[in-house]
Amino acid sequence: MSGLIIRGGRVLDPASGFDAVADVFIADGRIQALGEPPAGFTAAHELDARGLCVSPGLIDLAARLREPGLTHKADIASETRAAAAGGITTLCCLPDTQPVVDTPSVVEHMLRRAETSGIRLAPLGALTKGLEGQLLAAMAALKDAGCVAVSDGGRPVANTRVLRRALEYAQTFDLPVLLTPRDPALSDGGLMHEGGVATRMGVAGIPQAAETAALGRDLALVEQTGARTHFGRLSSGRGVELIRRAQRDGLPVSADIAIHQLFFTEQDLWGFEAMFRVEPPFRSFTDRDALRRAVAEGAVAICSDHQPHQPDAKHAPLAGAEPGLSGLDTLLALVLRLVDEEVLPLLDALARVTVDPARILGLESGVLAPGRPADLCIFDPDAVWRVTPETLHSRGKNSAFLGWELTGRTVHTLVGGRLVYSREP
């Protein structure tokens, strides 16, 4: 057996708690052994990882690649390159493209377009036809075409009966359902968290109840149907509490939080900073701290919630600006920053973007152990870099972290044992 040896790196496997300097032996796209070479292994290639960390590749639960249909913002080629440079090996892309991901042909098109990048695309299929919340999407066909789960794509299903049937139907084919907990009637027209800052700024708010009311309804349906359901992009402490309680009650639910929610609050919108318009909105300090605790305790996973935009999308007063941030490039460094800020230990932090999302989606990646796919992120934990439009690989330069100095940067990214990215020295 001939393959690749990754030499001398600090190997981190959040799933097992393994954290030691070790060689990693890779062949046939999979990890063959850690530490000692397996019998009959010969090295065709070697990668020097001394001084670097070797982690499972990151799995991003929510990214918009904007293709098909919105390629003035970004496209699959540009964003998979950014993912590779960010150590992300699996990208879940939301179905709210144009056309919507509700037919196998769109899925096939996307997978084909991503092939050259080497990144694993995990397309999320639409839960309802056209994401209109009226008719069921052809979920079985979407699964056959390669969708790992189905999702409301950020457009919540208003009709509770339709949602109930969609959950049941998805469950039939063992497809996890990814929902966005947001009550449209409470949130539509709102631009930021409904609170003291919005009052001062005279900006229409999105109340916390927009999240919790939706969660309450959705959790009742999960209880009724038993469907495996994941709630994406929580923003409030109360929302996280509802998820925890449901988990304690034994419901098959999980949740994630966009990484930027752990760093910003409503205060950042002072002065009408359109960059900070996101959905769900940045809420209070109390909420941010509750989200940080939830991440530390493992109640939620972390995603980038990547939403690349063309430059003028944010170049407007708050109401005219488009919500969302570019996030693929900064995900790893921000997760490491949580470790620096002592929110949680390194292995736990990496778990939130590797094995936790893998479990949510039922993927076999996200674990650095013999037999698993050799999807790896090899990063320099001490590399300091500044976030600028030039250092972002994504076409979306709409990062709320522009100007920040971050520590930790991907040096090599491997998918299925193949090098898909190496930083220029």
Place this chain on the structure above:
Amino acid sequence: MNLQLDQDGRLRHFLTVEGLPPALLTQILDTAESFSSVIGKSVKKVPLLRGRTVMNLFFEASTRTRTTFELAAKRLSADVINLDISTSSAVKGESLLDTLWTLEAMQCDMFVVRHRDSGAAHFIARHVRPGVSVINAGDGRHAHPTQAMLDMFTIRQHKGDFAPLVVAIVGDILHSRVARSQIHALNALGVAEVRVIGPRTLLPRDIDDLGARVFYDMRSGLRDVDVVCMLRLQRERMEGALLPSEAEFFRRYGLTEDKLALAKPDAIVMHPGPINRGVEIDSAVADGPRSVILPQVTNGIAVRMAVMSLAMQATGEAA
């Protein structure tokens, strides 16, 4: 850094009252007072803005605000151009910037801006050339600083000292840029108490954090106040499920002689206009002896002259 002030702390743009030093507000009032004597004269012009071009950029319809800004600019001897930009299609994003740059290319010195989006004036101020000054003539629900200053001017005219005053602001606080600017101005000028009165649906969350005492009951809220500021109620509030009817609103929150009797005997009644008779204010009160609604309009000219001349002084020397 305050976007509104230059490095010497002088007014460069007038976007909001919030965060401005009280001395600057007093300076605006004092300057306005000197202009108000000019207005009374037969030759009403002063040459402070001669050779300057002021552009009234109204993305939202307005009669009195635009007219008083126009008059104020003309009395300062500026050239004035009025642009009423269609309200039917929301002018947003790049088109707003494009509009701005196109107009800037015409070498104007000051933009007076009204826009339906909160923060629009800030956005424009952030993107204009260094020599150009921006005056906010109302942005969304956020701020209407010249209105608040003309209200302060009117209050000072009638009451003199701000310190002992109790001022009630009544009605649709939630959607009101006037109320927000009034609250900031009154607190900066050091009144004894600001009250806001309205049903919960029309009171924004945490409004007390701005320095206002909340009353749901108008009768208790009006007790012993020196100044009553009424706000206009838009008809569409019924559709937003914020109120059941105009009639019910008037019964509870409309200003009548009967309710006004609870205020101090010398209390004055203000309204930014245009008034809805029988909705937020009874005709008898609006036209009554304690109403200063028309003097407010007159004062608007002097106050806007003051703001424009002060802002031009700062930017004029910088340019």
